[in-house]
Amino acid sequence: AQPQHATVEMAPLGTGWSPVDEELGLAREAALSGLRQGIDLISDQQLLPMLDSQRVDPFLGVVGAHAMLLDHKPDLRRLDEVVRRLAPHLPGHPDVAALRTLTDGPSARVASPPMLAASCRLLIEADAADPGVIEDGSPAEDAAERLVGRGVWTTWLEQERWPGTLGPRGGPVPRGTAGARPLASDVVGRVQAYVQEIADLEGRAVADVLHDVPRDELCRRTGLPHRPVERAIEGLRGTGAG
Structure with missing residues (x-):
């Protein structure tokens, strides 16, 4: 299929x-x-x-x-x-809510993933400007954090493999073996690595990069909703990354 x-x-x-x-x-x-x-x-x-x-x-x-x-x-x-x-x-359809962000501004909080990947991108952009357009902790946020480019439909990696997946002898399938669902990438680490790369390339401190590149711009560049980007920023500031 x-x-x-x-x-x-x-x-x-x-x-x-x-x-x-x-x-x-x-x-x-x-x-x-x-x-x-x-x-x-x-x-x-x-x-x-x-x-x-x-x-x-x-x-x-x-x-x-x-x-x-x-x-x-x-x-x-x-x-x-x-x-x-x-x-x-x-x-209440999330694809309609996504389109409304272009005409009416931020809409009601969206909890379910939209069907079209283009709708998901609209919601991510709106969430960057108005945190919470994508409801915090919702399936929509989970999908937005783990989007993969597989065509026109919203497609994302699961955070963990499917529960109940059994191996050939009835036991659970170990991670990384055939049959297991792929684990999603560490989205917070991805944002932090992006900021660190800018700092390294430009010979600047991470704190300076964070000062010049605001949260909503990081959301736009990384294609992520506000929460993982905010967690990444907090982590970089907390460690005093230079």
């Missing part, structure tokens, strides 16, 4: 699922391919029906909204209209 190449469709509860028309399906695939590559691959003729199809498949609107953002000058007024029309169909 290659979930990074999957397509997601939504249908109202109780009505069952039926595929959308062929043109909308092709537009969705073009938009998802563009999101994977970071380039705008759909025309206005393809995009507009996606943005107006919330009653058929609201997730088409989410994908279409992100496709809009690939334009070098996205129409934020149009995006705001799309997000407002999506909200009643996807109440």
Whole structure:
């Protein structure tokens, strides 16, 4: 299975699922391919029906909204209209909350990981500017700290291997052996190593780097939410790293 190449469709509860028309399906695939590559691959003729199809498949609107953002000058007024029309169909959906950070500013605290990696990046950027947009200690924060680049969908490494994983004789699988889930990298250590590398390259003290590179800028550069970056800063200051 290659979930990074999957397509997601939504249908109202109780009505069952039926595929959308062929043109909308092709537009969705073009938009998802563009999101994977970071380039705008759909025309206005393809995009507009996606943005107006919330009653058929609201997730088409989410994908279409992100496709809009690939334009070098996205129409934020149009995006705001799309997000407002999506909200009643996807109440509390983290992907809609992510899009709202561009139109309404910081939204309600997000606890669940969004479906699209592009949405997760929007939430991380908003969390850097307004700590807590991603709810502290939530699954959304856990995912944001451990994102991996595996396509258009939000994908992250688990902090530990799956509980209950058994070896060939019924015992637990040791870490580092086949069958174990990969451990996530030390995100705090990653930020600290980044700051230390800047200090070493520029021949400066770590304290000077921290003074010149504020927390939100470190969040932006490392692609991490505020909490691991704050822990890294506290650790560097606490050890008096030079």
